[in-house]
Structure formats: structure tokens, C-alpha cells
Amino acid sequence: MTKVLIYENRKCPPVVWDVSTxxxxxxxxxxxxxxxxxxxxxxxDLKAPDLSQAEYDDGLPPKRQKELYRVAAKGVSDAAKRLxxxxxxxEYENWTIVQVExxxxxx
Numbered sequence: 001m002t003k004v005l006i007y008e009n010r011k012c013p014p015v016v017w018d019v020s021t022x023x024x025x026x027x028x029x030x031x032x033x034x035x036x037x038x039x040x041x042x043x044x045d046l047k048a049p050d051l052s053q054a055e056y057d058d059g060l061p062p063k064r065q066k067e068l069y070r071v072a073a074k075g076v077s078d079a080a081k082r083l084x085x086x087x088x089x090x091e092y093e094n095w096t097i098v099q100v101e102x103x104x105x106x107x
Contacts, residue, residue: 002102007032007095009040019097026077032095033072033080040092043069 005028008014015035017028036042046069065086071079087093 001099003097003099005029005032005095005097007035009092009094011092029077029081029084030072030075032084036084036093037073042087042090042093 002018003020003025005017005019005025006014007016015032017024017031019025019028046066065083068079068083068086072083084093084095088095
């Protein structure tokens with residue numbers, strides 16, 4: 001069995017990464033993070049300069065998300081994974097991990 005990370009939304013076909021090993025999983029979290037940042041601009045709200053607590057209380061992104069974004073942007077996969085998990089229910093940010101069977105014969 002192979003474990004895969006699948007990202008899809010209503011405007012694009014699924015994108016799939018193999019996450020069967022810890023190294024593959026770490027690389028996949030960063031790849032998905034960069035894909036959402038570069039292709040869908042999902043984190044533009046986290047790139048703004050630091051805001052006051054009152055501005056955050058008015059519905060702007062929590063400081064924790066901004067911190068995770070900054071660390072993930074430096075290549076830390078655990079930060080990318082945590083940010084992706086926090087925002088999984090956001091539009092265009094849904095993903096899933098599933099077990100799949102390999103189809104066909106190995107050669």
C-alpha cells in the first residue's frame with residue numbers, strides 16, 4: 001500500500017504526492033504549501049505587515065498562522081504541515097491523505 005497526499009479543488013484536477021516515507025511526507029507538505037502560495041495565492045493574507053491585536057480581533061488572520069507561514073516559507077515542513085492543517089477547511093485549501101493500492105504489475 002502507498003500513502004498519498006491529494007489536493008484538489010473545483011477549478012483544477014487533483015495533484016498527488018507520495019507520502020509513504022517520512023522524507024516523502026516532509027517534501028510533500030512543503031510542495032503543497034508552495035503550490036497553494038504560488039498558484040492560488042492562498043497566503044496573501046498572511047504576508048501583510050504585522051498588525052495590532054485589535055486588527056486581528058476584527059477577523060484578520062491569527063498571529064499564529066502568520067508565524068507558521070514565515071517559518072514554512074523558509075523550508076520547514078513541520079510548519080507547513082501545521083499551517084495546512086489549520087486552514088484545511090478554507091476554500092481552495094482542502095487536502096486529504098489516503099492509502100492506495102498500486103495497480104498493475106511491478107517490473
